[in-house]
Amino acid sequence: ETGVTQSPTHLIKTRGQQVTLRCSSQSGHNTVSWYQQALGQGPQFIFQYYREEENGRGNFPPRFSGLQFPNYSSELNVNALELDDSALYLCASSLFAGSGTEAFFGQGTRLTVV
Amino acid sequence: ELKVEQNPLFLSMQEGKNYTIYCNYSTTSDRLYWYRQDPGKSLESLFVLLSNGAVKQEGRLMASLDTKARLSTLHITAAVHDLSATYFCAVVVASGTYKYIFGTGTRLKVLA
Numbered sequence: 588e589t590g591v592t593q594s595p596t597h598l599i600k601t602r603g604q605q606v607t608l609r610c611s612s613q614s615g616h617n618t619v620s621w622y623q624q625a626l627g628q629g630p631q632f633i634f635q636y637y638r639e640e641e642n643g644r645g646n647f648p649p650r651f652s653g654l655q656f657p658n659y660s661s662e663l664n665v666n667a668l669e670l671d672d673s674a675l676y677l678c679a680s681s682l683f684a685g686s687g688t689e690a691f692f693g694q695g696t697r698l699t700v701v
Numbered sequence: 702e703l704k705v706e707q708n709p710l711f712l713s714m715q716e717g718k719n720y721t722i723y724c725n726y727s728t729t730s731d732r733l734y735w736y737r738q739d740p741g742k743s744l745e746s747l748f749v750l751l752s753n754g755a756v757k758q759e760g761r762l763m764a765s766l767d768t769k770a771r772l773s774t775l776h777i778t779a780a781v782h783d784l785s786a787t788y789f790c791a792v793v794v795a796s797g798t799y800k801y802i803f804g805t806g807t808r809l810k811v812l813a
Contacts, residue, residue: 620800629705629789629803630744643798677743679801689734690801694743 591680591693599699600668608663608696610678618642618683619661620690621653624675636661637683665698673700703728705792707804715812717779722807724773724790733773734791734801735764744789747775780811 622630636655679690750766
């Protein structure tokens, strides 16, 4: 059974650019959630994907968007990068079971915007 | 607004001492998680607490949950340097989707 994997592990982008982060969910999991963790803070929920549809969104602007593919892997896209987008981005996969099951986190992607 | 607050935010303690980290949350939830995070690393799951009065223990760490008080505690017994890390509690909320609301984190430093 493979765990949650994210790529790349580190990334440096310039303000105004666009970035795509990738996440492969754990085997058997059909739900992927994305979190942003700014330095010194707890992770904040960005959005969740279930069966290739967005299934809930946190307080993030539309320039944060995502996709989920038929194999349940997912992408997080951020357009028009701002300096405050610098953070650790965590992907979590789970089996959507109605009442909520434990989500397993990937190792994260460290994004630095300069 | 949903809030999950931890205290203290920073904790420096001597090896061998005991201490408790508190996690207060402002909404009802049917589960609460504790995580450990080392610098630059992802989240390591420590405990999941599913019901009122739940208590879990692993090594020098013990977590408990009081859903009526909306309070969870993480108790550290006879701290060792290897426990130095940031600890987060996270409450699962269902508002259209099941998402984790994380606490502010407690940065623990155990001094040898």
